[in-house]
Structure formats: structure tokens, C-alpha cells
Amino acid sequence: MTDTVPGRPPTAADVALHAGVSKATATRALGDYGRISQKTKQRVLAAADELGYRPNAAAQTMNTGKSGSLGIVARGITNPVWSVAFQGIVDAARESGKTVLFAGSGFDVAEERSAIDLFLGKQVDGLIVSAADNQDARHLRRAREHGVPLVLWERRVPGLDAPVVEADMRSASAELARELLKRGHRRVAFVSTLAQPTTHYERNLALPASIISDKIEGLFDAFDEANVAAPVDLVRFPNRTSEHIAKAFAEVLDHTDPPTALVASDSQVAETMLEVVRERGLRVPGDVSLAMFDNLSWARFTVPPLTVVAQPDYDMGRRAAQLAMGQIAPTHHSSGSPPFEAKLILRASVGPAPRNI
Amino acid sequence: MTDTVPGRPPTAADVALHAGVSKATATRALGDYGRISQKTKQRVLAAADELGYRPNAAAQTMNTGKSGSLGIVARGITNPVWSVAFQGIVDAARESGKTVLFAGSGFDVAEERSAIDLFLGKQVDGLIVSAADNQDARHLRRAREHGVPLVLWERRVPGLDAPVVEADMRSASAELARELLKRGHRRVAFVSTLAQPTTHYERNLALPASIISDKIEGLFDAFDEANVAAPVDLVRFPNRTSEHIAKAFAEVLDHTDPPTALVASDSQVAETMLEVVRERGLRVPGDVSLAMFDNLSWARFTVPPLTVVAQPDYDMGRRAAQLAMGQIAPTHHSSGSPPFEAKLILRASVGPAPRNI
DNA sequence: CTGAAAGCGCTTACAG
DNA sequence: CTGAAAGCGCTTACAG
Structure with missing residues (x-):
């Protein structure tokens, strides 16, 4: 079956020898380029198959640059x-x-x-x-x-x-805030994580990640629309550890003018949020409404089910790959295409704001 | 700063030219092999830095085979x-x-x-x-x-x-079954997924995945210990779609001698399990106890929290990489090392079996 | 310590 | 259609 020298995978030269043709002819058959007769091609391919030939990708890369x-x-x-x-x-x-x-x-x-x-x-x-x-x-x-x-x-x-x-987070976030405002929430806390914790947030503060800015400013867009003061003092950026995240939530909940709704920037933040809420014995949404970005399947199974903002992750991944492979051309100015749509999925974790706090 | 021809990244030859040495000397400095004077080395490295040289990995691979x-x-x-x-x-x-x-x-x-x-x-x-x-x-x-x-x-x-x-799933699974048996459960259903759905399970049936066999036979080990008939008729292998998984759970729940506990082979199966249980209005653990393999963080947030079997995924990943890199030698017969420990984490989703069914 | 040269396994003009 | 040969960018003996 195999007359390969153990330890050394067969090369195109081996295949050529085995098929009784030149190296160039062999690689032409193998690589499917140039002109070659069907007959020869079959012979080469048969030889390759017998030897268990697989092209050396490194050599190919060196030649093609791909x-x-x-x-x-x-x-x-x-x-x-x-x-x-x-x-x-x-x-x-x-x-x-x-x-x-x-x-x-x-x-x-x-x-x-x-x-x-x-x-x-x-x-x-x-x-x-x-x-x-x-x-x-x-x-x-x-x-x-x-x-x-x-x-x-x-x-x-x-x-x-x-x-x-990217997805249009700013719009989806505004949509979330509108639903909160509609239910009487005026004090909404937002917690994300940053490598370099920032203490104070102010409108349009430059952040290292545009997606975080979009989420925050999206929320505040809706506050502006409603002529309600944006709760900039309830934005927190702890380090990415559950201790720091828990501390951030504790901090806003202990604020003199505390939030009636908590928004987690991603699912890791949300997990800690749920823990803090449970530890404090807060009822959801009776005492506090909850929402998170990222539509994870488990969000349906919390009690009550969690309101989330969803984006088409899989399709976005595909688009990114296609752009990176040059298969589709960027159509949009600074982005590869119009942003994907992000959707608010309203679930029972969002309810009316408590009357007096 | 850069005198690179745009479009063609600098090669070792470019660096050599720039540093005024031979190609061999340049690559010796760059690759840090062979003998070379500190002086020359510095000069070459400086040149490389100036040109923004990065070795072509494909060429290196072709030479070294790595x-x-x-x-x-x-x-x-x-x-x-x-x-x-x-x-x-x-x-x-x-x-x-x-x-x-x-x-x-x-x-x-x-x-x-x-x-x-x-x-x-x-x-x-x-x-x-x-x-x-x-x-x-x-x-x-x-x-x-x-x-x-x-x-x-x-x-x-x-x-x-x-x-x-791998982790020692069989032991952990037996441990789970012991806890169930202790609480009076005799009828325990197990649902996993297989590409080729198998209808009937029997003891030690050959399955394409050893890990699934381990989970099932681990459960049955405990039944054997307790001299209770193993519920082989409550094992199901639907296709990996939520429809099929839901149907499998429906099937066992509608059995003439239905299960008082459901075990999901992984978190995807568990999600559907939770949905089916919710749709049927079954109380957990009043009507049915639940458990799943895989310790996902959200399992703490379901109501009641879900009993799970945990394994040290991250460490197992590291071990696999180290073995694949030949950094550690396989010590165990057929495995890279003694299996990792899998642990049962008992939570409130497991309770006493309902008295009469 | 440094250089000239062969070679890794392909691809690709260039002849025939 | 097929072959001989150069070249991709490195590594690695082999001389000096």
C-alpha cells in the first residue's frame, strides 16, 4: 500500500517518481494548474493516492504568499x-x-x-x-x-x-432605556468592565471600546428624549473580576439616590449582578429591574426571565470572515457594511419602578 | 524610518544588506543560533528593527518541519x-x-x-x-x-x-445516582445526543463516544450497588436539535413507568429539559428532580439551582496542549495521565422522589 | 566568528 | 502537453 519511508511524508518529487513523470508535471496534476493531459493527471493522482501524499502547506505558502x-x-x-x-x-x-x-x-x-x-x-x-x-x-x-x-x-x-x-448597540440600548423610562425608572445603573478602571463617567467620555460607549450613550439618548437627567453617576467600570463587579453593584445600590434598574454590559457582569441581587434579597422586578446585553440561552431560565439585548453573533462572525477573506467589499464608510440590527428582548425582569425608594 | 518597498515585507536578505553582513550572519543573529559576536548581533538586530523585519514563518517551517x-x-x-x-x-x-x-x-x-x-x-x-x-x-x-x-x-x-x-465521569455519575437512589429515586432517565440515533439501550452497549458510555454506566453502577434494576429503558439518544431532544424527554415522561429524575448529558440537552419541564408545569424537585453534566455558571441561577457534574475544563485543556506539545509524557496506560476528577455539585434541583406516581 | 552554498518542497515562467 | 530550472525565505552543515 504505502512505500513511504516511515518518518518522512511523501513529497511531490516522490509522487513524480512513482508516476514516472517530472516533478513539474506531477505538481501540475496535483495543484490543478497549467495544462496537462487527463491521462497523465490520472496517473499522477493515483500515485499520490497510493503514497498518501499531502502537499506541504508551508512550501505552498512560501511560493504563493498565501x-x-x-x-x-x-x-x-x-x-x-x-x-x-x-x-x-x-x-x-x-x-x-x-x-x-x-x-x-x-x-x-x-x-x-x-x-x-x-x-x-x-x-x-x-x-x-x-x-x-x-x-x-x-x-x-x-x-x-x-x-x-x-x-x-x-x-x-x-x-x-x-x-x-458590529451591531447597532446604540439604538438597541436606547430602546431598552425607553422601556425603562416608560415604566417610571429614572435611576438606571450601568456596569461594564475595563482593564483600567475609570472612576467618573461623563457624557461622551472617551472610552477604549466604542461598543461600551454605544451602550451607555444609547441609554442616555432615551433619557435626553424624555427630558430626564441622565444618570451618569450610576455608571461603573470595575475590573473584570467578580469581586470588583460585585463591589460596583454594591456601590450603586448603596447610593443615596439608588437605581431602580440595573443594566449589565455583558453576561459575565450579569452573573455577578444576579448574585448581588440574590444576596441582598431584592425582588425582581419588584425592588429592582434587570437587563443585560448578550442574549444567552440561559437568560430564559432565570426567575424571572431576564431582559436582554440580542445581536446576530453567528452572522456577524460569518460577515467578518468574508470581509477578511476579501470575498465581500466593505460598502460602508468606516464599517464593513451597515451595522447589524441589535434587538431588545423584553422579559419579566423588567417591570414598573417601585413607587417610593 | 522604514525603507521597505511597500507591498513586500523585508526579508532576512534585506536586513543583511542593511546591516552590511552576509545573509547567513544576519539569520544567525535573528534566529539566535550558531556563534556570533555581540557587536554584529546588535547591528543586525538594529537593522531588523529599523526595517520592521518579521521572519517568514512558512520558510522557517519548511526548513525545520515545525x-x-x-x-x-x-x-x-x-x-x-x-x-x-x-x-x-x-x-x-x-x-x-x-x-x-x-x-x-x-x-x-x-x-x-x-x-x-x-x-x-x-x-x-x-x-x-x-x-x-x-x-x-x-x-x-x-x-x-x-x-x-x-x-x-x-x-x-x-x-x-x-x-x-478526560475526567472520571463514571465515578461522578455513580455518585449522582447514589444521591438519587438515597432519595428514593428508582426511575432515572438519561438523555444524550448522537448523530445516529440509537433506539434501545442495553447494558454496555457500544457507543461511538466513551464519555457517554461512562455517564450511563456510571449511573447504572450505583443501581447495581443498590440492587435496583437499572432503568435502561429510560435512556434516549435524540439528534442534536431541540425538537428531537424535547421529544425524547416527552417520550420518557409519558412512559407507563415514568422517571422521577431526569439527567441531561450536557448543557444543551439541559436547556431543552428545563423547557419541557416548565411547559408541562412540573415542579422541581417536587414532581421531578433534575441534574446535568457540565458545570455552567448559570446553573446556579435557575430556580431551583441545578445539580451538576463539574470537571476542570481549563486544566484539562492545558494538559491536552502540554501533551500535544510533547512537554509532558503520557504516564498512564491508555491515557495521558490519571483522569481528572469530576465532581458532583448537589443543588436544590435534586430532592426526594415523589411518593406515588 | 563569518561567508558561500546547498537544500527544504513547492510554484512558475521559459523552453521544447 | 511536458521537462529543466530558477526562485520563494529561511536553516544548516561546511569551509575559511
């Missing part, structure tokens, strides 16, 4: 929402015969830079990056210098000419 | 538990300067084979595979032929000499 892989740099993959997006990327890539390289940055710029350098060295055909910081973009520009398509994931970087795949 | 990457083939990454394991793999790989290639197989053998072939062609330095089928191992053997370390993830393949990273 590696057949996409590089993804994001905070990590444990976020369940991101893992769905990642699946969309992997699926779309696979349909085009491409593989996916993944690196976690932990939203640390140095890590991100080294991952991008590594990937550029590996000749990735495209790069999808959820940028840690929208201020430091030099390492992102290197992708362009290498002629590698760069796609930004959910976080816009001013001055960088790269398509962004 | 790609600096690990290939992972698993069903997909949307399973939240697996995504934690994947993070462990990525982290351990990164600490050793390696990147991770991911491919989803959907537990389809053909997909799995083509992913493995692709990865072998890419000269991966190690392979971690959650094998779709424990009967068809030919494509897995190819890894050995290439001299690439193969690590199995949670699914043993008889006759394949490869370490397995």
Missing part, C-alpha cells in the same frame, strides 16, 4: 457570545477552505501586538481583531503594510481605514 | 464548556510561543478526516482531537505516521496508542 488561514485576535473565547461568533468565522472560513488561527489578547495591547506580529509572520490571508484600545493603532496599520485585509470586531478605531463588524 | 502550531479538531466551539477547555489549550500553547489552529468537525468523520489532513499538511506540531467515532481510527493513525503527537479529548479510541485527556 497561507490559507485567517488570524483572529480577541480578548478570549470563553465569552459564550463570542464563541458563537467564532463559530461563524470558522464555518465561513472552512467553506472557503481556510483555517483559523486564534489568539487571545486579554485586551492587553502588548499581547495583541505580539499576536498580530506572529500572525503576519505566518502570512495570514486576513486578520480579524477585537482591538484592545482605540487609541493605539500602529500595530493594526502593519496589517495594511503587509497587504493583509484587516477587519475590526465590534470596536471602532478612529483614523484606521478598516471595516468594522 | 510550524509552531497545534491543531484542534472538535465538534465545534459553541459549547461553553468546551470553550473554556479551548481557552486552556490556547493559553498553554501561547506560553510556549505556539499558536492554535481550530477546525470544527460537527462529529462527522469525513469532516474530521479532512481537517486532520489539512492540519498535517500544515505541519502542525501536535494534534488534539475529540474523535467523532471510536470505531474509525485510520485517519487518526496518520498523525503518528507523520510523527505528530496525537492527544484524544474525552473520547477513547480502542487500539489507538494515544493519550486521552
